[in-house]
Amino acid sequence: MLAAFADTSMIHAHSSPNIALIKYWGNRNNEWRLPAADSVSMVLDFPTVRVAIELAEKISVQSYDHDGVEKPQSDASIARLEKHYALSKEFLRTIGRDEELPENVSIVIHSGVPPAIGIASSAAVFSCLAEAYGALVKGDALSRKEISILGRLGAGSGARNSFGGYVALENHGEGIGSAYGRQIASEQDWMLHDIILVPDQKEKKVGSTEGHAKAATSPLFAKRLNEIPRRMQECISALETKDFEKLRKVSEEDALEMHRVMQTQTPSLQYLSNATHRIIRDIERLRKSDKLNVLYTMDAGPTVHLICTGDSLAAVVAFAEAQKDCIIFKAKTGGASHLS
Numbered sequence: 122m123l124a125a126f127a128d129t130s131m132i133h134a135h136s137s138p139n140i141a142l143i144k145y146w147g148n149r150n151n152e153w154r155l156p157a158a159d160s161v162s163m164v165l166d167f168p169t170v171r172v173a174i175e176l177a178e179k180i181s182v183q184s185y186d187h188d189g190v191e192k193p194q195s196d197a198s199i200a201r202l203e204k205h206y207a208l209s210k211e212f213l214r215t216i217g218r219d220e221e222l223p224e225n226v227s228i229v230i231h232s233g234v235p236p237a238i239g240i241a242s243s244a245a246v247f248s249c250l251a252e253a254y255g256a257l258v259k260g261d262a263l264s265r266k267e268i269s270i271l272g273r274l275g276a277g278s279g280a281r282n283s284f285g286g287y288v289a290l291e292n293h294g295e296g297i298g299s300a301y302g303r304q305i306a307s308e309q310d311w312m313l314h315d316i317i318l319v320p321d322q323k324e325k326k327v328g329s330t331e332g333h334a335k336a337a338t339s340p341l342f343a344k345r346l347n348e349i350p351r352r353m354q355e356c357i358s359a360l361e362t363k364d365f366e367k368l369r370k371v372s373e374e375d376a377l378e379m380h381r382v383m384q385t386q387t388p389s390l391q392y393l394s395n396a397t398h399r400i401i402r403d404i405e406r407l408r409k410s411d412k413l414n415v416l417y418t419m420d421a422g423p424t425v426h427l428i429c430t431g432d433s434l435a436a437v438v439a440f441a442e443a444q445k446d447c448i449i450f451k452a453k454t455g456g457a458s459h460l461s
């Protein structure tokens with residue numbers, strides 16, 4: 122097997138997190154990470170993840186944090202990476218190309234994203250791996266849609282990094298390849314900023330994968346699914362017309378509702394903390410008094426993303442820096458995952 126791929130040298134890829142504006146929560150197929158509803162997000166330019174992969178006799182994983190310190194990999198995270206590779210092959214089989222991917226690879230991950238605190242570390246890692254696997258495939262380059270599918274098979278939201286700017290993850294029929302990203306607008310079309318406030322660096326106890334699988338136990342889940350098509354339309358239209366107020370309204374409505382679903386599913390998931398609620402209250406007050414274009418949103422963690430336009434950036438950064446005991450990341454709309 123190795124000999125057939127012996128010309129493959131090390132492949133490097135680069136990606137970053139994305140922050141959902143209409144959230145993905147719950148799957149129609151957990152195994153293939155096919156979402157129950159469509160979603161849309163903004164790709165961020167920071168923090169970044171880099172991977173290097175190479176052909177190997179057996180799959181191996183090394184992972185380093187932002188200080189370059191090697192992090193021991195749990196059995197669960199190795200199993201997830203192995204599963205992603207197997208699913209990538211399964212998808213490639215449906216387009217007659219699984220033989221072009223080698224049996225095994227060695228994976229080295231350098232992640233600047235703290236894991237499991239609501240900054241989409243898994244989207245960044247798996248979209249990065251998707252990019253690298255795409256380059257490992259021997260024949261013609263895979264399309265961006267196919268790279269997006271590979272990303273989704275590792276982390277559902279990872280499908281939204283294979284394009285830059287603002288990206289929808291949409292469902293199209295059945296099968297392992299039936300949900301993938303589509304670019305709504307590029308980072309050049311509309312540059313927004315995301316000031317990320319991390320009040321708590323403890324890793325969450327229940328990750329998104331487990332949470333998605335229980336979403337349908339919430340009595341609010343079905344209603345949420347009914348609301349998503351309208352919200353998608355409003356959000357996409359706001360992004361296309363750069364209507365910040367419209368974007369703010371629909372994305373805050375959706376984020377708060379996703380958290381109500383999380384809280385009412387069994388077992389209940391309480392990702393938001395007192396600090397989250399305080400930050401939301403204070404930013405609502407400030408944006409009213411100072412007429413700021415800023416919206417808040419939270420993924421699966423207490424972390425608050427304050428997304429704002431350039432003219433409100435200085436005030437939002439000052440607000441963030443005045444918060445006690447918070448780590449701050451300053452990001453803006455970023456580009457697609459890519460080889461490096």
Ligand code: DP6
Pocket residue numbers: 140141143144145146154160241243244275276277278279329330331333420421
């Ligand atoms: C709350 O993509 O992290 O961030 O496929 O299990 O890794 P897995 O799920 P993931 O789910 C993201 C959930 C969310 C909302 C969103 O990003 O749309």
